[in-house]
Structure formats: C-alpha cells, structure tokens
Amino acid sequence: MGSNDYINNYYAPAENPVSQLYTPDRFADLLIRELKTNLKRLHSYGARKIVVIGLTGVGCCPHVAKKFGGKPCSEKVNSEVQLFNDKLTPLVNKLNQKLTDAKFTFLNATSVFNTLLQQGSQNSTGSCCKMQRSTGTCVPYHTPCANRSEYVFFDGFHPTESSNKILADLAYNAKSPQVISPYTFEQLLAL
Template sequence: MAWRVILSVLFLISSIPRSVAVGAPQVPCYFIFGDSLADNGNNNDLDTDAKANYPPYGIDFHEGATGRFTNGRNFVDIIAELLGFDEYIPPFATAKGGDILRGVNYASGGAGIRDETGRQLGDRISLNHQLQNHMVTISRIREMLGADAATYLNKCVYTIWMGSNDYINNYWMPDIYPTSKLYTPKQYAVVLIEQYEQQLKTLYSYGARRLAIFGLSEIGCTPAEISEYGTEGSLCVDKLDGEVMPFNDRLKPLIHELNRNLTGARFIYVNTYGISTTAVPAVPVTCSTCCEVKEDDQCIPFRTPCLDRSLQSYYDGFHPTETVHMEVAAIGYRALLASDAYPSDPGLDIASFTALPTVGSITSDK
C-alpha cells in the first residue's frame, strides 16, 4: 500500500500548487454534501459544539481558521483545485450572488444520513436538510439561467461523504440513541443504505448526474475511538471497524443499481477505507493527536499544535490532517488502483466526469 500513497502524493504535488489552481474549470460547478470532513464554515454560526472556526484549526490554511476541521485544506478543497477552480467552493451559509454558479458546499460537522444523528452536539445540517438547501440554490440558479439551468446542473460534479456520524454520534452512543438496541450492525447498515438510496435519488431528481460517493473510512483507527475502547493489540479498534464494514459492503451494490436504473447517471464509489493507516506509513496510527484535545476530542483553542503536521495522520481525535485529505482527494480524482473506485473499469473516477456527455434533466421540484 505504501507505494500507492507515494504515487498519489507525487501526482498531487505535480498537479496543483499550494494555493488555488489557476485556469478554466473542467466543469461549470461543484456541489459538496457531507459532514465535518468537508465542512468549510457552515457550522460557524450554529449553536453547536461541532465547530472549528478557531486556532489551531487552519494553521496551515491561507485564510486561517475558517471552519475546516483540519490544519489546512480538506479533501473537497483539493478536488476543487484539481477540477481547475480558481477559488474554493463557498459554504451555503455565506454563498451569494453569482458565487453559487460555481457550486456550493453544504457539508456540516456532526451531520448524518439520519436526521437525529449528532443532536447531542447541538445544531447541525443533516443530509436531508442539505438537500433542502440545495433546492434553494437550484431555485436561484434557475432565476439566473432560466431554461438552461437543467443542462448546467447536469454538467456539474457532486461529491457526498456521509455516514460516519451515524455511527460515532448515534449507533455507538446507546445512552442517547436507541439504534444499537433496535438493530444489529448488519440491520443498521440496511436501514442507513435504504435511506441513503432515497436521498441520492432525490439529488438525481434535482439534476445531479456525475456523483462521487465516498465510502466510510476506518473509524476504529481514530485516536478518539482508540482511547475510548483500546485495541487489544491490534492497530485499530477492530470491533468498530467490523460494524462499519456492512455499510460499505451495501454501498457498492447500491452504486451499481443507481447506475443501471437512473438514466444518464454516473455514480462512482470511492474507497477511503484504510487511507488513515496508509497515507502516512512512517507514523503509527496510534500516535497522539497533533493538537491538544478537549473532552470532546476537538482541539483546545489557541494551543500550539505539533510541528510535524505533514507526518501525522490525525489533527484532533477524529479528523485527519491535510496529508490524509490529500490522499483522499488523490484517489477520488484519479484512481490509481482498481480497488480505489467502483465500478473498477479504467478511468472511472472524478476526472472521468469531465468528459461525460450531458444526458437527462431535472425531473422534480421537490
């Protein structure tokens, strides 16, 4: 696995500068749905504990602490660079005017596929709510583009990474949520996938045709879960990762079904499982977090983080460093191995979206 990491990082270094890329975008717009791994400021003004708009978050980002849960760029920032955008995609909370024509980031820390997920943290924008926000954006785009809006949206790239909080801030909190008492891990995965399927179909009905769906990573490898449960001699908390795998196992067949049944759709599954343990092969995953953390495993405000951030996998108890985000973006944008993406035919990755013909249209105004 280490050679894949080296090739991916070298590809990124040769493809993009540290600042935003310059040049005509390969697609007209990029829409982002997700949780704290992609959030770039949507939670800043919410009444929530899931915030990252203070130092030492953003210590390596040119704008400082913006609400990104890492030290620098997150993976959607890097994908935007690779797609050729000369500015990062704005958060829905602040996007206005013509800015929305290049895309919107709806991601929210603590959010999940299920609406109740993360409620103990305070306010958050669930995937259902993110879809409602996207409909607001579509209405504005229609006002600007009129009849051309449908074709415009068909050409955009969409990325979705959801589900981690449905375990961390739901299933694994039996004192707050009943899900672990109602469902076995396999049953819970079925329930999540069934709801996720409807949400992805809704996004398709809104005009999305080029969608990259990111699978769940090894949540049991996060410093927070390792500290909470211990590893019993393993690299990660195997029990937790074993409960997550049924979700990924059901996500791949769902991608196949959506591609088969939805006219003009091109869904891909991006395999992020294992990245946290291979992106920085020289550093054990059990190493301490880069920043000093509070009881909730987020960074203590204004404390000085570690100096070797590029050699660390995790910045706080749950969120990776920019180095890991680079690896995620690399395999999502251009898969180097057949195992990086599904379907595994050559060239099926985000980069391949830029050459797809426009097919289909917006079919619903939900």
C-alpha cells in the same frame, strides 16, 4: 450517512439508544436506505455525475480507538462499519441501472485510507492537538502541534490538511476497481 452516524449515534449509547435498537447489519441497512433516498433527491435536482464515498477506518480515529480499546484501531468498529461499505457497490450498481441518465461511482475510502496508513510517514495513532478525553475534540486554547504534516489526525476524529491532500491525491489517481468503480474520476469527468 457517514462517520458521524456511527460515532455520534451508534457508538454513543449514553446519548443515543440506536445501538440498542439495531444490530450492526440493520443499522447499515437503515443508512443505505437513507443514502439511496438522498442520492435520488440529488438526481431529481439535476446531479448527473455522483461519487459515493465509503467510510474510512472509523475505528482508527484516535478517540474511537481509545474508547473501544483498539491498537492502533478498533477492529470491532471497523468490521461493523464495513457492513455499510459492503452495501455501497450494490447501491451504486442499482442506481446506474435505474437512473440511466446519470453516472454513479463508488470510491472505497477504506482502501485509500489504508494506503495512507501503510505509508507510515505520519503519526497515525495520536492527534496533533491535546484531546479532551470525553469528547475527542481539542482542548480549547491549547496550541496544536507545530508539525501538523507528521500527523494523520488533527483531533480525535478529523484528518489533518496534509492527510486530506494525500487522501485526495490517492483517490483522484486511483485506477483499481477495488478502489473506485465502475468509473475512475478521469472517466467520470470525460463523460
């Protein structure tokens, strides 16, 4: 229930016909049902403090943006992925109502990711390695860039270590209910 469901399934019709079977909204519903089942399973195994993380700007990944013609992002992809993200807060609220011995919170990763992009201190449209056009992964045996901290993405999909550190700090220190709710990380840890 994440980026790979969109990148490797919904937006890969040659390999997987799922986009021909589901509208974007119905596909988001399908993923939400699967996520709900898996979150309940985690609860049955004893998990009691769970952060449900929304998807970042999938359409901003260099490979996806190139494939769908977006500069710097594919707004079509981002708006369709947002349909999934919009269903996460109601899911978290329902789980908190039904499973009262647990605490679920939603982290709006799109908001966190957009903050990273707005900082503008990193190259957000290219990748640190030379990408294979067909797969978006790094060309084997080519040396990646030496200045990895200056790139948001390592390859066509995955953030660099420095981006992940920034994203983690932004997420952990978030206080706004538009970014994390109903509990901040600090509140969740204190419960």
